[in-house]
Amino acid sequence: MNIRKRVAVIGAGITLYRRRLKESGKELSFYAANMALESAGMSRNEIDSVVMGTAPDAFDGIHMKSENLLDGAGATQKPYTHVYVGGGTGVFAPIGGWWHIASGMHDTCLVVCEEKMSPCFPHPQTAFRSIWDPIISRPLNPNLVWIFALEMHRYMKVHGIPKEHIAQVAVKNKGNALDHPSAQLAAKITVDDVLNSEIMVYPVNRLDISPPSDGAAALILASEDVARKYTDAPVWLDGVGWSLDSAYWTNRDLYFPQYVAKAAKMAYKMAKINDPPQEVSFAEPYDPFTYKELHHMEGLLLAEKGQAPKLTVEGVTARDGDLPICPSGGLLGVGNPIAAAGLMKCCEAFWQLRDEAGKRQVPKAETGVCQAWGDLMQVGTVCVFKRDS
Amino acid sequence: MSKDMKELPGTPVSGKELKSDKIITFEWRPNAKYAWSAGIAYGRYLDELKEGRIIGRRCSRCKRIIVPPRMFCEQCFVATDEWVYCKDTGTVNTFSLSYLDADANRIKEPILVAVIDIDGASPGVGILHLLGNVDPKKIDVGMKVKAVWKPPEEREGAVTDILYWEPMED
Numbered sequence: 001m002n003i004r005k006r007v008a009v010i011g012a013g014i015t016l017y018r019r020r021l022k023e024s025g026k027e028l029s030f031y032a033a034n035m036a037l038e039s040a041g042m043s044r045n046e047i048d049s050v051v052m053g054t055a056p057d058a059f060d061g062i063h064m065k066s067e068n069l070l071d072g073a074g075a076t077q078k079p080y081t082h083v084y085v086g087g088g089t090g091v092f093a094p095i096g097g098w099w100h101i102a103s104g105m106h107d108t109c110l111v112v113c114e115e116k117m118s119p120c121f122p123h124p125q126t127a128f129r130s131i132w133d134p135i136i137s138r139p140l141n142p143n144l145v146w147i148f149a150l151e152m153h154r155y156m157k158v159h160g161i162p163k164e165h166i167a168q169v170a171v172k173n174k175g176n177a178l179d180h181p182s183a184q185l186a187a188k189i190t191v192d193d194v195l196n197s198e199i200m201v202y203p204v205n206r207l208d209i210s211p212p213s214d215g216a217a218a219l220i221l222a223s224e225d226v227a228r229k230y231t232d233a234p235v236w237l238d239g240v241g242w243s244l245d246s247a248y249w250t251n252r253d254l255y256f257p258q259y260v261a262k263a264a265k266m267a268y269k270m271a272k273i274n275d276p277p278q279e280v281s282f283a284e285p286y287d288p289f290t291y292k293e294l295h296h297m298e299g300l301l302l303a304e305k306g307q308a309p310k311l312t313v314e315g316v317t318a319r320d321g322d323l324p325i326c327p328s329g330g331l332l333g334v335g336n337p338i339a340a341a342g343l344m345k346c347c348e349a350f351w352q353l354r355d356e357a358g359k360r361q362v363p364k365a366e367t368g369v370c371q372a373w374g375d376l377m378q379v380g381t382v383c384v385f386k387r388d389s
Numbered sequence: 390m391s392k393d394m395k396e397l398p399g400t401p402v403s404g405k406e407l408k409s410d411k412i413i414t415f416e417w418r419p420n421a422k423y424a425w426s427a428g429i430a431y432g433r434y435l436d437e438l439k440e441g442r443i444i445g446r447r448c449s450r451c452k453r454i455i456v457p458p459r460m461f462c463e464q465c466f467v468a469t470d471e472w473v474y475c476k477d478t479g480t481v482n483t484f485s486l487s488y489l490d491a492d493a494n495r496i497k498e499p500i501l502v503a504v505i506d507i508d509g510a511s512p513g514v515g516i517l518h519l520l521g522n523v524d525p526k527k528i529d530v531g532m533k534v535k536a537v538w539k540p541p542e543e544r545e546g547a548v549t550d551i552l553y554w555e556p557m558e559d
Contacts, residue, residue, distance in 0.1 A: 014397065015397055015398045015399040016397045016398065016399030016401065017399075018399060018401040018402075019401075020401065020402045020403070020404070020407060021399045021400060021401060021402065022400040022401075022402045022412065023398070023399060023400060028398075028399070031398035031399070032398075035398070061417065061419075118402075122492070123492060123493040123494075125489075125491075125492060125493035126491075126492045126493070129491055129492075134423070134425045135425060135427045135428070135431045135435070135548075136431060136434075136457050136516070136517075136548055137517060137548075139547050139548050139549045140517065140518065140519065140548060140549065141490070141491040142491065142502075142517070143487060143489045143490065143491050143492075143493060145487070145489055145493075146485055146487050146500075146502045147517070149485030149486075149487070149502070150483045150484065150485050150502065150503075150504055150517075151483070152485075153483045153484060153485055153530070154482065154483035154504075154530075157483065157530045181397050182397055198488075199486075199488055200487075200488060200489055201485050201486065201487040201488065201489055201502075202485055202486035202487075202488075202499070203485070204485075214399075215399070246463055248455075248457070248459075248463070250482075250504045250514075250515045250516050250517050251455060251456075251513065251514050251515065252513070253513055254483065254504075
């Protein structure tokens with residue numbers, strides 16, 4: 001592999017995450033991007049290129065919405081790229097930024113992710129109806145939660161996992177989110193609260209699901225030599241990986257996300273990580289549903305197949321445990337403005353690895369892994385971040 | 390967010406405020422219609438469903454028999470080369486009980502959703518469909534099921550020509 005430049009993260013920004021924000025998508029993009037620029041001590045004219053990550057156009061109802069958002073993302077008259085792999089977008093956008101810099105093409109890249117799910121009403125789930133194959137799936141009137149419940153149930157059945165163990169993820173993440181200033185659904189809850197919450201699509205209860213949200217986040221990437229001019233504490237984006245599996249999802253065994261494992265192996269190899277559970281200090285796997293955090297921990301090779309629930313119940317994945325998982329509070333606690341939710345995880349890695357996470361700070365954070373997932377249970381995107389040493 | 394930052398941008402709006410005159414919104418409802426070609430593979434699949442049969446395609450390289458059928462094998466990336474009839478029986482691979490309709494509205498009686506591995510197709514090759522004529526509490530992974538078809542005169546060449554799948558008698 002010929003990587004010409006090592007890539008650093010030198011700034012991050014984020015807005016509030018809420019069910020509905022008054023600000024437009026452009027305004028949210030501006031606020032996040034501007035905060036990231038300020039935190040790096042940069043202005044827009046020091047940015048060589050911009051990557052925008054934003055998920056289904058159908059939420060906003062604006063076709064090619066990245067062009068609509070361009071001005072708010074600081075991209076006017078700059079090389080501008082929109083990347084989109086469904087829910088995997090938020091961790092794919094920094095990979096898009098990485099390409100620009102690792103290739104030697106640019107020295108700085110602003111990565112912005114924005115999502116407003118609120119314009120689509122009465123519920124953004126209606127926009128998801130257009131994701132289905134029109135011939136073989138849509139006539140059955142599917143709901144997207146159906147298929148995640150199918151995947152969750154397969155995972156539970158193959159390994160004999162009790163629902164109580166999975167519910168613990170919601171308790172942990174909503175609790176962690178109490179310390180995140182953007183958080184939409186931070187709460188102190190119990191396993192019983194999750195189990196007794198309304199059944200949406202069995203075995204998924206209401207408190208197993210992250211909410212629809214509005215919000216934006218941004219990162220500043222820079223090449224090594226340029227990063228040093230701006231900061232003494234760059235965070236290194238040393239590994240990137242991505243993989244997509246077949247859209248014929250009923251023809252593959254849903255109990256294990258092979259595409260996430262492929263993406264993780266690609267990123268770990270690049271970051272020279274040989275023993276992920278030992279070498280990774282904390283991880284931010286994608287957690288739009290409780291079981292997804294566990295499923296993804298296994299896909300990220302941070303737990304043996306079927307063992308992630310046990311680690312969670314034992315407290316290993318708590319913020320003060322041996323392997324903190326979603327110290328930010330994740331999508332379950334902070335919220336799920338699709339693309340911005342994934343980038344929120346990368347912002348968290350940046351703050352953790354600079355000791356700037358405040359009450360959320362994980363002790364001895366040296367290496368963090370962020371991952372996102374999406375479409376028809378087929379996208380895995382992974383970034384490995386390291387502290388400067 | 391950095392520990393030094395206390396105030397975050399963003400102005401939350403409640404559902405109530407949204408409906409009030411305090412927030413200006415503009416509404417638009419698209420009037421778009423689509424007509425999708427089923428394509429070669431799904432076209433035959435739907436024709437056969439109309440006749441009360443499930444058909445798959447075989448890849449001569451990996452020997453898989455795949456349903457829903459496609460004219461290419463996405464793994465070997467070669468053209469598939471043979472039509473193969475499968476049975477209208479199968480096994481529940483996984484299932485869920487949906488208390489949400491397609492627009493996320495709450496419903497009282499659950500929709501019984503399953504991935505059904507099709508007998509006669511390769512192991513682990515299934516389709517998304519519905520279960521019926523069964524107590525939801527008695528559904529389990531591994532349960533053998535059989536397609537319940539619409540009467541022939543009502544079939545239209547659609548996946549809904551199968552009404553649902555019901556448990557097979559032992």
